Amino acid sequence: MVNDSLYTKYRPKKFYDVYGQKYISEILENQIKCRRFTHAYLFSGTRGTGKTTCARIFAKAINCLNNTDGNPCYECSMCNQENTSILNVIELDAASNNSVDQIKSLIEELRYSNFVGGYKVYILDEVHMLSMNAFNALLKTLEEPPKNVIFILSTTEIKKIPQTVVSRCQKFEFKNIEIQDIVSRLKYIADSEKINIDNESLELISYMGNGSMRDSISILERVLLYTENIKIENVREILGITSSEFIFELLKFIFEKDLHNGLKLINEIFEDGLDIRGFINSFRNILRDLIFLKFDKINCDLLVEKNNKNIDKMKLLCEKVNVDELTFIIDKINDINDRSFSSEIEYRIYLEMFMVKFCKNSFLTEVKHIKNNFEKPEVLDKNPNFNSNEEMVDLNVWKDFLDYLRKSSFMVLYSLLQNGSVQSFQNDKVLFKCNTIGIMNxxxxMNTIKQIEENLKSFFGKPLIFEVFSEMEQNDESIEDRVKKVFGDHIEIENK
Structure with missing residues (x-):
């Protein structure tokens, strides 16, 4: 006897069992009731959202002899063709049948193959894997297929499908399934299998499924192999997820500037073998929710965190911290997350350096740079000529702006502004000294200055005037001045 996986065992067989795709299910049901079909359908969406399931239900319902509500009956001869030699529904994996010769064979088969009444339905899964020549061979058939033939194309990457193919199909986009819909389905499966699991565990499994019902059910099955009485601690341990207690404890040490215990906790996280990327994502989500709660404590449905106890903790915590601190921390955590490290030790080093920087008040220095330079600009000497030995303004803020340009793909501006330095911020004006006349020009x-000023406004949140000069320009002497320096002022020069 073969033991089916939970996902196979509980794969929906009727449209009303498909969670999270209500409008698609209703449209397909109505098409079957009205017997109004198109010749080609395109189902797109991320994995585990019900594309293949809906294609199979739709294909069976089209030919069902007892169809009354738009769903297959699974009792008539057409619904049970698996044991016959003639099939009205053919399912192909385009990933392994992707050559032009295989598609031509399929087209040839359409012309001469026999089937029992109704419609011949071809389901092409992962259709984006077809070669370009295979797509071209399929075009004519999709536009003018043989009578009573329907194609259902399914893909997770619709951008890879030529527009000439997309335009010939009726398109349905399967969205990621909402967490509450996944929780409802998992609860139904757990009750049917007599699994003891708390609601908090179901919510965590659903969240980790990333909108995929199949992935969520697979996670549930993996947890079930560990224990039949599932608690939230079991789920976290099996999935290598950092406990929210770890995160709240780390935040406590961060805001209390407790460097010793903060570094000790980071060490524990790594020694426990927890998924560090998962930890960073969880940490980032809680920081995002804390910022949200600083401004709105009512609409908690918009929070990533769904655990009521954790939400209560965040409400208390957000009263004790300011937005500057939260935005600084989330920016640094985002920087760590964006890096592609080859080993976890590198993540550990960056987390530890962040902890040291914050606890040793480097954070305050960076915030003061912005406030001092842009809210209360320094008053400089009215002399517009700048000495090359003049003390430079602290450039941390300017470096952040350059990094912003680089990340925003303004690479030309970024490269140009590497060839000089900021001399001052005065009266909402940025004065920039170039290394060369060419860069200054x-x-x-005007277009370059306009782009720079637009980015300055976007980054600093206020209009700033950008002015540029070069020391070489200020020291540039005329030929007459140079001659007089050599021969004396009594020399008279005639221009002819």
């Missing part, structure tokens, strides 16, 4: 271009 490029930066003085």
């Amino acid at each position: 490029r930066l003085k271009n």
